[in-house]
Amino acid sequence: MALLQISEPGLFAAPHQHRLAVGIDLGTTNSLVATVKSGATVVLPDEEGHGLLPSVVHYAADGNTLVGHAAQALQTHDPANTIVSVKRFMGRGLTDIADLASPYRFVEAPGMLQIKTVAGVKSPVEVSADILRSLKVRAEQSLGGELVGAVITVPAYFDDAQRQATKDAARLAGLNVLRLLNEPTAAAIAYGLDNAAEGTYIIYDLGGGTFDVSILELTRGVFEVRATSGDSQLGGDDFDHRLYCWILEKAGLSTLNASDSRLLLTHAREAKEALTEHDSTRVSAVLSDGRIVDLEIPAHCFHTMTTHLVQKTLMPVRKALRDAKLTPADIKGVVLVGGATRMPHVRKAVADFFGKEPLTNLDPDKVVALGAAMQANVLAGNKGDDEWLLLDVIPLSLGLETMGGLVEKIIPRNSTIPTARAQEFTTFKDGQTAMAIHVLQGERELVSDCRSLARFELRGIPPMVAGAARIRVTFQIDADGLLSVSAREQSSGVESSIVVKPSYGLSDEEISRMLTDSMQHAQDDIEARKLAEARVEAESLSSATRAALASDGELLNTDERAQVEAALESLALCAAKNDPAAIVAATEALNAATTEFAGRRMDAAVRKGLSGHKLDEIG
Ligand code: ADP
Numbered sequence: 001m002a003l004l005q006i007s008e009p010g011l012f013a014a015p016h017q018h019r020l021a022v023g024i025d026l027g028t029t030n031s032l033v034a035t036v037k038s039g040a041t042v043v044l045p046d047e048e049g050h051g052l053l054p055s056v057v058h059y060a061a062d063g064n065t066l067v068g069h070a071a072q073a074l075q076t077h078d079p080a081n082t083i084v085s086v087k088r089f090m091g092r093g094l095t096d097i098a099d100l101a102s103p104y105r106f107v108e109a110p111g112m113l114q115i116k117t118v119a120g121v122k123s124p125v126e127v128s129a130d131i132l133r134s135l136k137v138r139a140e141q142s143l144g145g146e147l148v149g150a151v152i153t154v155p156a157y158f159d160d161a162q163r164q165a166t167k168d169a170a171r172l173a174g175l176n177v178l179r180l181l182n183e184p185t186a187a188a189i190a191y192g193l194d195n196a197a198e199g200t201y202i203i204y205d206l207g208g209g210t211f212d213v214s215i216l217e218l219t220r221g222v223f224e225v226r227a228t229s230g231d232s233q234l235g236g237d238d239f240d241h242r243l244y245c246w247i248l249e250k251a252g253l254s255t256l257n258a259s260d261s262r263l264l265l266t267h268a269r270e271a272k273e274a275l276t277e278h279d280s281t282r283v284s285a286v287l288s289d290g291r292i293v294d295l296e297i298p299a300h301c302f303h304t305m306t307t308h309l310v311q312k313t314l315m316p317v318r319k320a321l322r323d324a325k326l327t328p329a330d331i332k333g334v335v336l337v338g339g340a341t342r343m344p345h346v347r348k349a350v351a352d353f354f355g356k357e358p359l360t361n362l363d364p365d366k367v368v369a370l371g372a373a374m375q376a377n378v379l380a381g382n383k384g385d386d387e388w389l390l391l392d393v394i395p396l397s398l399g400l401e402t403m404g405g406l407v408e409k410i411i412p413r414n415s416t417i418p419t420a421r422a423q424e425f426t427t428f429k430d431g432q433t434a435m436a437i438h439v440l441q442g443e444r445e446l447v448s449d450c451r452s453l454a455r456f457e458l459r460g461i462p463p464m465v466a467g468a469a470r471i472r473v474t475f476q477i478d479a480d481g482l483l484s485v486s487a488r489e490q491s492s493g494v495e496s497s498i499v500v501k502p503s504y505g506l507s508d509e510e511i512s513r514m515l516t517d518s519m520q521h522a523q524d525d526i527e528a529r530k531l532a533e534a535r536v537e538a539e540s541l542s543s544a545t546r547a548a549l550a551s552d553g554e555l556l557n558t559d560e561r562a563q564v565e566a567a568l569e570s571l572a573l574c575a576a577k578n579d580p581a582a583i584v585a586a587t588e589a590l591n592a593a594t595t596e597f598a599g600r601r602m603d604a605a606v607r608k609g610l611s612g613h614k615l616d617e618i619g
Pocket residue numbers: 026027028029030031206207208209210235236237269272273274276337338339340341342343364365
């Protein structure tokens with residue numbers, strides 16, 4: 001008998017239909033749109049054949065808005081109404097960008113600054129929406145249909161406000177956001193699929209305004225993010241700015257009006273780009289007051305003046321390696337992303353650091369958009385099989401409170417999830433039958449500086465002397481980021497557990513603040529940890545000594561007892577002060593003062609144990 005097939009309502013298997021989806025690299029300097037067409041991933045050019053759309057928007061008094069090259073052409077003449085690098089302002093307030101030299105008339109507004117133009121006050125979200133709208137129109141014209149959605153890339157370091165602002169801009173442009181994707185991950189997607197190479201890779205992305213570094217492990221079809229780091233205030237613009245300052249100095253210029261300063265910045269950028277290909281270049285410009293700037297810039301000179309910027313990029317690189325517990329030798333390949341990675345001294349510094357030539361077989365300007373397009377193609381449902389799984393890392397370490405208000409980290413930050421780790425703990429007091437388990441999140445050493453996630457108790461521990469019980473605490477994080485913590489006393493098997501969601505309510509901003517704090521306070525924290533540990537030791541020995549005096553005090557003569565008590569007292573005095581070395585010394589003194597006492601107690605205990613037994617039983 002044949003089985004009848006019944007399909008679910010609304011799920012009629014339609015003949016395969018290609019759904020139009022794009023990947024958009026919404027860059028600080030340049031934006032691109034790409035798509036997967038007949039199996040090939042391509043950047044969609046404008047009518048003049050340009051793939052890159054400068055992320056520049058010009059607002060005119062008549063309400064006319066220009067985006068891209070046309071807007072860029074007006075930059076020098078009308079800097080105040082020509083918005084460049086708007087990405088730096090996304091989700092930012094005036095105080096966040098205070099140090100930025102800029103020709104704009106900013107207006108403070110709740111949550112995000114705004115920019116006054118002749119066409120009215122514009123929010124960075126609106127300016128970004130104008131860029132996105134232009135790419136949407138380009139894509140729909142070129143693909144001949146309406147888009148079902150877009151994957152839009154953001155720097156890995158974008159916080160919650162910046163990501164939300166990006167989504168809002170897309171919505172304003174009439175785009176359905178399938179997903180925001182971190183730029184380095186998009187680049188890895190592009191490289192991973194094209195080359196199908198397995199191993200650990202580092203993505204070094206130096207764009208116009210941001211620097212991102214990510215360590216990714218690529219296995220066929222699977223991308224695993226091992227660590228991320230970066231600097232959201234470092235990019236090719238800073239090289240322009242350094243060269244601009246050098247030009248001012250050489251030409252003996254001090255104050256410039258907005259238009260002259262824009263003009264020289266543009267010249268600086270052109271000179272920088274020219275020096276990628278040539279050993280020397282010339283900057284010639286006429287300022288608005290007729291002064292002439294005419295300078296020869298040798299490449300080696302430019303390289304010297306910007307070496308510190310290149311070196312600055314290596315700090316996040318080292319940090320990411322440290323977080324992933326890797327050395328440069330473990331890196332199979334270095335992927336260069338971003339137009340600024342074209343500069344030869346950047347390439348050389350990266351090659352020297354890793355001891356190998358970086359990969360550059362995909363265009364560093366396009367690689368992010370290509371990866372985003374591939375992801376969009378999957379999310380739009382155009383690709384059934386062969387899907388990739390993106391694994392996540394936990395952004396902050398997870399640990400437990402131990403004696404002295406200290407945090408013992410169980411799962412370090414940047415661990416890939418799912419994961420499980422266990423560690424054994426013991427009791428602090430004789431006869432202790434319960435243990436308070438306090439789960440914390442953060443990088444700092446003290447409980448008070450970390451975020452409390454959950455507390456629970458393990459009860460029913462059989463009474464034992466301090467330090468004898470073995471309590472195994474297991475941290476487990478599933479693929480959705482859900483943490484469960486369980487504690488089990490090994491001899492009796494008593495167990496207790498709790499489930500928490502570590503990321504709940506914690507914005508990216510809070511995460512980055514907690515990380516910055518931990519770096520800034522690293523030295524303080526080491527001191528605080530030393531002090532807390534010294535106090536725990538002191539308290540442990542003091543309470544044991546006091547208990548021994550109470551139970552076996554008769555083993556000491558008056559002088560000896562006075563000596564022990566004096567050592568106890570001086571330790572108590574030291575412990576109240578904040579000098580860990582003094583506490584350790586006083587603890588050692590008490591230890592020395594009680595050595596003889598401990599010996600006699602041992603003898604007495606042995607004698608007591610023997611009494612009542614016949615001699616031959618012992619033999
Ligand atoms: P973003 O991701 O910030 O939009 P891009 O990846 O488009 O940036 O990179 C833009 C930066 O790359 C700019 O600072 C630009 O000057 C720089 N750049 C582009 N081409 C070159 C080149 N040939 N030499 C040096 N820098 C370049």
